[in-house]
Amino acid sequence: MRIVVLVSGTGSNLQAVIDAATSGELDVEIAAVGADREGTYGVERASEAGLETFVINFNSFPTREEWDAALTARVASYAPDVVVSSGFMRIVSADFINAFNGKYLNTHPALLPSFPGAHGVRDAMAYGVKVTGCTVHWADAGMDTGPIVAQEAVVIEDADTEETLHEKIKVVERRLLIATLASLAAASSPAGRG
Ligand code: GRF
Numbered sequence: 711m712r713i714v715v716l717v718s719g720t721g722s723n724l725q726a727v728i729d730a731a732t733s734g735e736l737d738v739e740i741a742a743v744g745a746d747r748e749g750t751y752g753v754e755r756a757s758e759a760g761l762e763t764f765v766i767n768f769n770s771f772p773t774r775e776e777w778d779a780a781l782t783a784r785v786a787s788y789a790p791d792v793v794v795s796s797g798f799m800r801i802v803s804a805d806f807i808n809a810f811n812g813k814y815l816n817t818h819p820a821l822l823p824s825f826p827g828a829h830g831v832r833d834a835m836a837y838g839v840k841v842t843g844c845t846v847h848w849a850d851a852g853m854d855t856g857p858i859v860a861q862e863a864v865v866i867e868d869a870d871t872e873e874t875l876h877e878k879i880k881v882v883e884r885r886l887l888i889a890t891l892a893s894l895a896a897a898s899s900p901a902g903r904g
Contacts, residue, residue, distance in 0.1 A: 711895040712741045714790040716798035721752025723796045723817060726884035727891065728759045736888055737895045741788035744781070746800050762788075768800060778803045785810070791898060795849060796887070799828060804851040816849035817887050819879045821861055826854035831876045834866070841865055842875070844883040846890045860886045 715724050724743060730736035743756035744764045753763045764784055771777035781802065785793055786809055795816040807814045820830035822845040827833065834842040843863040850856040862882050866875060 711737070711791045711891075711898045712739045712789065713792045713794055713891070714741050714785050714788050715743045715756075715794045715796050716785075717743060717745050717750055717752030717796055718747065718799040719750060719752060719797045721750065721755045721797065722880060723884050723887060724752050725755050726888060727794070727796070728755065728761070730888045732759070736892055737899070738891055741790055742785075744784065746777075746781075746798065752797070775803070778806055782806045782809050792891070792894060794887075794891070801851065801853060802849075807849065807851060812848060812850075814849045815859070815887075815890065816847055816854065816856070817883050818845045818847070818854050819876060819883060821845060821863065822847060822854055822858060830854075831879060832872050835870070835872060835875065839866065842879070844879050844886060846883075846886050860890050862886055 715727065717724050728740065731738050731740055740761055742762040742764060743753060744766060745753045746766060746768045748765055748767060756763045766777065766781045766784055768777050771780065782805060790810065792813045792815055793810050818830055820834050821843040825833040841863050843861060845858055846860040847858045848856045864879050864882055
């Protein structure tokens with residue numbers, strides 16, 4: 711199973727996928743890692759791992775539509791079976807998702823449909839919920855919407871800050887993402903199909 715991973719930030723979840731693929735724990739080929747802006751640590755991690763990288767800089771395009779079309783073309787050039795949004799902080803169009811037959815997987819640091827958006831951890835704390843978590847889902851063109859594949863709860867402790875809670879969520883998020891990719895890879899292998 712070939713994947714392209716999209717990042718906007720530090721890429722710690724990406725690193726976990728790289729490590730699992732390198733060790734053989736995860737049977738996927740990371741065809742490329744892309745970002746929506748220059749200078750992300752995620753792309754740097756991918757380069758260090760010897761992976762193909764690209765940047766389709768959102769701010770270099772006059773319109774969102776042109777950026778989206780350029781991203782679609784670049785990702786499609788790698789012919790991925792699944793595209794993974796791993797902390798990719800941009801909404802993509804329905805055309806993008808259709809180009810990959812809906813196989814656009816997103817991870818979110820909250821129990822969707824609660825607390826969608828860029829501040830899922832902060833918003834859960836501000837609301838005062840005692841349990842939050844993470845979600846792996848097939849993304850559609852909405853904001854953190856689409857069919858849920860896996861979820862796991864994380865308890866919020868009184869002493870948690872946004873940072874400590876997000877770190878706890880990310881530990882679970884990485885495990886869920888890798889398990890989801892592993893089961894997709896198994897299902898797409900010749901044995902899985904047979
Ligand atoms: C993850 O929690 C992801 O769900 C959220 O941003 C975080 C990305 O972290 N959208 P990293 O870039 O993988 O370290």
